[in-house]
Amino acid sequence: MVVKDKDPALAGAVAARPGRSALFEQLRADGFKFMFGNPGTVEQGFLDSISEFPDITYVLALQETIAVAMADGYARAARRPAIVQLHSGVGLGNGVGMLYQARRGHAPLIVLAGESGVIYDAMDAQMASDLVAIARPVTKWATRVVHPTSLLRVLRRAIKIASTPPMGPVFVALPMDVLDELTSEPAFPTSVPVTRVSPDVAEVEKAAELLARARRPLIIFGDGVASSGGQRELVELAELLGADVWGADCSEVIMPTSHAQYHGQLGHMFGSHSLPIVSGADAVLVVGTYLLPEVFPTLGSIFAPGASVVHVDLDAYEIAKNFPVDLGLVADPALTLRALTAALRTAMSREEVAAATERRAAARARREEEDRKARAADAAAWEDVPMRPARFMSELAKRLGPRSVIFDEALTSSPDLTRYLPLDQPGGYYQTRGGSLGVGIPGALGAKLAHPDRTVVGFTGDGGSMYTIQALWTAAHHGIGAKFVICNNGSYKLLKLNIQQYWRERGMPEHDFPASFDLMKPEIRFDLLAQSMGVGSVRVERPDQIGPALDAALADDKPFLIDLVLTDEVAGHGHVRCGQ
Secondary structure (H helix, E strand, C coil): CCCCCCCHHHCCCCCCEEHHHHHHHHHHHCCCCEEEECCCHHHHHHHHHHHHCCCCEEEECCCHHHHHHHHHHHHHHHCCCEEEEECHHHHHHHHHHHHHHHHHHCCCEEEEEEECCHHHHHHCCCCCCCHHHHHHHHCCEEEECCCHHHHHHHHHHHHHHHHCCCCCCEEEEEEHHHHHCEECCCCCCCCCCCCCCCCCHHHHHHHHHHHHCCCCEEEEECHHHHHCCCHHHHHHHHHHHCCEEEECCCCECCCCCCCCCEEEECCCCEHHHHHHHHCCCCEEEEECCCCCCCCECCCCCCCCCCCEEEEEECCHHHCCCCCCCCEEEECCHHHHHHHHHHHHHHHCCHHHHHHHHHHHHHHHHHHHHHHHHHHHHHHHCCCCCCECHHHHHHHHHHHCCCCCEEEEECHHHHHHHHHHCCCCCCCCEEECCCCCCCCHHHHHHHHHHHCCCCCEEEEEEHHHHCCCCCHHHHHHHHCCCCEEEEEECCECHHHHHHHHHHHHHCCCCCCCCCHHHECCCCCCCHHHHHHHCCCEEEEECCHHHHHHHHHHHCCCCCCEEEEEEECCCCCCCCCCCCCC
């Protein structure tokens, strides 16, 4: 954002114009190219005004959930705020689930919703609701404009708050009568403060002393590292320590997935999965995330007795939120990692450097063995029908270039995806975050709008896709050439895996899955759904169909969908369909 050296309001008078036009002047001043939304009657005035601003494109979604998810994908891939327009209380209600996703994922969204007018507040009329109260739990800040002289001031405040760490969605209610009134308020670029805060040198040296003596060091990182551009610094520090590295609240490429010291994500669902990993370390560095983003977290301590814990983040709220730490640094992750690496080079003894070298060698050997076993298991089922995801991912990897972008909501198929498409380049991979289903298709659309010159492939499951399948129409309507893969196993497979954990924890014998996990009665034909909305498609049921399908999908820059039929097999349960 451009920062002015003086108040533009002092430079001269601004001609009065309706607030609805001034609103778009402000968006233009801040460089917004898109508004993602679904129109409604109480917003018709300012939506009519968008025709005066041809440099701002209204991206039409057929449901508000999709508008929010597209904006989320765009904001993440473009690394800039995005504008969302929702319709009054009912439209805002539709978008709440995805706003929760954006809040958890720190997406800088500015969400605008119209309402009939301040003049009608006392009437308790049709569709009247407290929009700010609805939005507040799922946004970083929520407010309502009540006078035309403050419209642009409030918009700039919203943009600043959304763009300042910890970033997140904000909400502004726009009464129609306020937007119809004249305003002489000037539009000028929002001033966004710089938050590249360097840590105190003495505190960095203290952190280095806590980590240097470790024999079993562990690094846990999150998307805060990506936001600060600290990927290279993280890798350098991890290699110096010879530390095991895990992601938490992490949805982008930070540590290359091909790196031997990177183990993947800590448990998203169960604290019991993360506890043995974290409690096995004698020193833990947490950077750019919080501890820990699980649905069923561990309530007791997660650290080994006597373990040293250092936590770095720009969000002071997240440091020591759930567990005590030895040292918390509210500072920019990239700058802190760089300083900490320099301090460790001084603090580590020759013996400690040698021990770190041995840990790196052991990590390489372990990773090679893990990859060998996983690929051997894939090879044993290479020709199976129904297929496992690995065969498709292997074929896709041969065709995608280094500048491709993956938007991943494959969930249970994601391990196969990352095994065959190593995610090593920052900006080339975005994973679902926050827990809301349905981000795969609209998220890929947002990423493609951010990078129109790159191949973008969105993965989703059969269950998740049905939350936002209408987004395919938006792809065709606007000519957004993303590619989509529906990992179709005919069920909510993630729920199958989770209920198996539930059975084990309670000592219950395995039995048939609940009938509500079944998506096969009747079968959903995603290829036909895509065609009905103007998107080319093909159904893939056998391994020999994979290559031709991918060639068709990648032949041009038009949207295309692959309905990939996969096995519904779950370990320990054989090939049993839900409800059988």
